[in-house]
Amino acid sequence: MSCLRIVRAAGVLLFGLVLALVVVVPPRAAAAGAIDPAARATLVIHKYEQPDALGESSDGLPLDQPSVDGLTPVAGVRFRVSRVPGVDLTTGEGQRAAAELTAAEASARVAGASGRTGVTGADGRLDVASLEVGLYYVEEISAPVGVVPAAPFLVALPLSDPHTGAGWLYTVHVYPKNPRAGVGLNVSEAITCVDEVSWTSRTAIPRQQTLDQYLVRHLLPPGVRVAGGEAGVRIALGGAELGPADALAGLTTVAGRETVEVSFTTSGRAALVAARAADPGAQVIITFGTLLPGWGIHAVDVELLIDDAAPIPGSAATSFVGCTPTPSPTPGATPGPAPDPGTSGRPGDRLAVTGSQVSGLALLGLALIGCGIVLVRRSRRERGQE
Template sequence: MTTITNGGWGRRVVAAVGAVTIAMIGAVALAAPASATETPNGPNIDPKAKGSVTIHKYAEPDEATGLPHDGTKLTEEQLKNLTPLKGVTFSIAQVDGIDLTTNAGWTTAATLMVSADGVVTGGSTTYPTTVVTSGPTDAAGIVGFPNLPLGVYVVSEVDAGANPIAISTPPFLVTVPLATQKNTWLYDVNVYPKNSLTGVTKTVDDAKATGLGSEISWNVAAQVPNVGEGRSLNRFEIVDTLDARLGYAGASVAVTDRTGAPVTLPDGSFTVTAPATGAAGDLKVVFTPAGLAVLQEKALGGTVTATVKTTVKEIGDGSIENTVTLYVNDAKVISQDVTYWGALKVFKYAQSGEVKTGLKDAEFQVFTSEADAIARTSPVSVNGKTTFVSDASGNLTVDGLFAGVKGAGKDYWLVETKAPVGYTADTTPIKVTVKPGSIEKAEVVKVLNTQVPPPILPLTGGDGAVMFGIAGAALVLIAAGAAVVIARRRVRA
């Protein structure tokens, strides 16, 4: 999910930000052709004529097109490699008090300038303007303003729509009609302002995560815009806001050009401000003026990549979002990704009839594969703990397990490694699926234990009594025999 803000605009798109190049049609040179100023009564213009201004909005290409920009309409063949921008709103306002049917009007028009906020001045005079109409570009990137009276107009880009525009097209002046290089008048004027686009994406690398304390990486890729001629980068800043359930563990920054080749940044090209290790907060990567110059010289259309390493401290509701904000000039772009976590609960019990009794001190381990579970190798660690013990009520909680890529759920194997005293452990691995969610919503796995069988004791009247009887008789006989032997020895003596 990505949000773009340009000035007061707020938009959600999957792109990022851009710079602007205006490919206008000589709108700054507002003088009439020579033939228009040779007649004493003014230029050869029909005062009742109407004209039009048509805006064609495209993304700035990687390389300059070299196309003409003289107010004429370009062909589809000439524009085939350009990408139109839909939804960019332009307004058009007429400059009041200038009559282009007179030579004086053209003389005044030649002195006009328009500021970034649309104020028109000529020398020491400020000229008021009247908005005629406005509208967004269509799917072809076109918006037309027909039936315009003759005059000087200010064209302003007022809303980027869903487009990632960092540097808006500055207001520009255009006349209706437009003087051409062939000493003719062009009543239907076409202009081709361009905005360079880029993208910011944030992706989480958590495929190897298991339990709380695992390290996961967040990869931020911010494309350096194709800054057109006459424009410049004055801000390039990445702010990665770590969720409170994450702990900072390190970061790195790299730059590549549009071909993917690495760009070496000299020392001092950017600064990094990070939270304390293990803490949440903002990680900021800010390019210095020297770094901005390198980006503009060597990395236009390239990518700035920031890799942020974090540990997972707790799961909360199971969805841990991490948000990055990219600032390029006046644009603000937000992107985020999510890592999904869940928990596992176990109820260890014995059963007598309908009564279930929780058992204390049963020990369990969790494994990521059945093979490991059988071999008892590589148990999952949750905040450094690999063995989980049931409490006096027979309950235990494994309070943080990775719940799979995009929250699809992840399989684990639960093994009872030690039974309570007097009970027999079932060491068969139990397959469980952990899904995203809070500890309170965790699945409960019920594990039954059976008691160790008691020793077999003799019963009255049973074989045990017979054996004791036989043994007693034998002892009596032995004693009698011994007495006879002793008596005979006494007689002989």
């Protein structure tokens, strides 16, 4: 083979190797180009209730209408958006650092920063505009009662266009969803003649993949005691009673009030998540009895605490009127004196006189006075005739 042929063959081989190297370059990275460090970005937060079926994940682009049809917007959720220091998205090193950073680590970096805040409107939307290029930590700092906050998350501004890979998205749409939970409390007797009543709380389970806390508190009124103590508290889920491995009942003091507190363990919270996934209507049912100290209205307040959400409240009351019948005398015992007329049989508990009774007595008095006048006149006429 001549030298010329060797040179030509080597040239063809070298061109082929160069062409192969160009083809394997990721087209998105090559086409996206450099991030403009002077650009300003907008974060659009769409807030909806978590549906029973999990939807598609967000990729930075707005979801089409069929994807949000049937979702319930959540108004009144306040967000804080804070830029994470020390992350430069205009460099490859900074982008890699952003990909490896966790939300918990970012939270420590932005601690004490004021950030940008805003509240979702009636449509559940919040636009945070004029943000510098960077990595942002997004957290909910307040939500309406009954709404469980979504977990904090990180978002890079801008994002590479996920569909074309050509260019960057400087307006990014995110869809963090909020599960809801509620609480109800019932009493066995709204008006009772006995001093022992039972209370039943029913608390909903939010649609979440994990639960860090699920705590139910029942705050008792002064003087009310729990019948049977901690052992008298019953906890059920889906018709099955739970034991201490899943839920712990205890008596404690909250805001100066004796409180029946039920906390769920790690295995118990996993059972709640599984029960909610199988049945959207699954509830935790807690029942206990109380001894009332005396007559009057006795109200119990209940609070449901889930993760970092504000307590979800509920309440119920019973009116103890003390109408327990007088017990029969013990055989052989000397019967006591009969109660005075117009009393309930308890010392010092004379029944109040009603307005109608007062009116009747007044009319009777007027009639007697009239009769007296007539009799006096008749007597005078009779004396005159004599």
